[in-house]
Amino acid sequence: HKEYDNFLPETSIHTAGTDSSQCESCGAVEKIHISMISKRCYQIVKGLRIPYLTSLEMHVSKESTCVKLKSGKDSLGVRAGSYYLMDLFKLEMREGWLHADQVSFARRPYFYPFKKLRDIWITGEQPMDHDDFKYFVENTVASYNLSIKLPFDPKFKFDTFKNDSDYLVIKKDAHWITSKMFHSFDNAYLQLFGCKMTVVDCQLFISRWFHSNNTRKRFNQYIDCTDGFDIIRSDGLLATILIGPFWFVFHVWHDRFPDLAGHTKYL
Template identity: 25%
Template sequence: MEFPLLNLPSLAYEKVLLNFEVADLVDFSLLSSRCHRIVRSIRFPFTGVYVGVTEHSNMIRFFLDNRQKLYPQEFGITKCDELFMWTSQHISSDELKYVFEKVQISKYLILDLQLADDFECEFVQFSMDKLKIKRPFWITNETFLAMDCVQIQLKDNGNLPIREFVSKWLSSRNTRFEWLKMEWNTHINWNEGFKTMQWNPAIRGRNFRIDSLTRLDCTEGIDFLRDDGLLATVVERNDRIYFVVWHKRFQPEADRLFSV
């Protein structure tokens, strides 16, 4: 049965729209400027979805609530530059596996999700520029060692094989990787099985630039020199471990930044 939705009183059409699926709401908001204003004025039980399209990138951010189907799979997304996903409620394994298997992300992936403690995931190939994951307990050793990202940040991670990660980089010709940051509370004897060096201020600087705001003091770090001349450093500090590569050995611009 059809009826003129916009002729209803505001409280009535709000009740109707609150039962729409997200994809239908998006379509409705595009019908006219009035429809757009109506959708913006209603407080839906999800925080929102932000889609940014510029000359240089396509960005999609999902602020999730399981009371609405606000997931990449719902929109049929298969490719984007940046994908940020947050949720305070459990997300189904099917939705997350869709992101891993179907969505090609080129620049930045952030995952801050509530997952069931028994969630498991087989091999995933992460190859975007920047990767940030909170509670990556489900990441297998194979997935971790195969990460082909420029910057990697893991929080509340399990006991992942950081020694093997460093060893693999040393035996590779990877010139893309810049740094890895992860939580770690067990001291590693890097002199065992590796050819290491102490900091020499004539070879590299003291501070490594993490981002536009922060730097890492590497004076107490352990250095590794790869066969092709690339220098890397491991720093263990405050229950965290950093593995950084000095593509630029002296970074005076980092001296003015905040120390991590």
């Protein structure tokens, strides 16, 4: 028995003339509504090939204009609706967006029933409740990308924070990232704004990489390294260090001489 079986509403609409050709030209939202007319319509929509749909995203915010669920138990409705759409389009729920300013504390767990998503974005102009933020990142894991764009209270601390995603970005305020956390990260790409790293922290970070065989750090973003300082590791891997008044960049060259044909815009 699947919970989304009860998600299909009873209806008296006549559907004898409905076929796949009529549904193919409809948008994704229209296809969802058509699938809810009857179980026959559900099977028709499920059998369609929709090349422009590659994954599903869950946005947790104050308002929604696509699909709204009405249930006596919110968590049951979200779970039933999520699995209904995943089964309908034969796709996984890969991305989650939490618009923190628009969602009350009482809405957690935000991405129920998903404990793990590929990408998670948390945005807001106001700090989240400390316990609420901690609960969220400890109970919902981003396997590939975790991007946090939130301000934090100056007294905020999170000594147990751990992250194993490939990409970790903390914009606006990363003052709560301690030296111990910084040196425990093993991300392919790490970007921290407003963190309180010392000169010793940066030296240790470089030294750890220099005396290791770690090839994990990768990110394809243009950075002008003309004024940087180069170091070469024992395995021949080259890295460039850039230091400015308010920033520190450590760039590893996995491909020193890439083929730039068709990519060079300026000479």
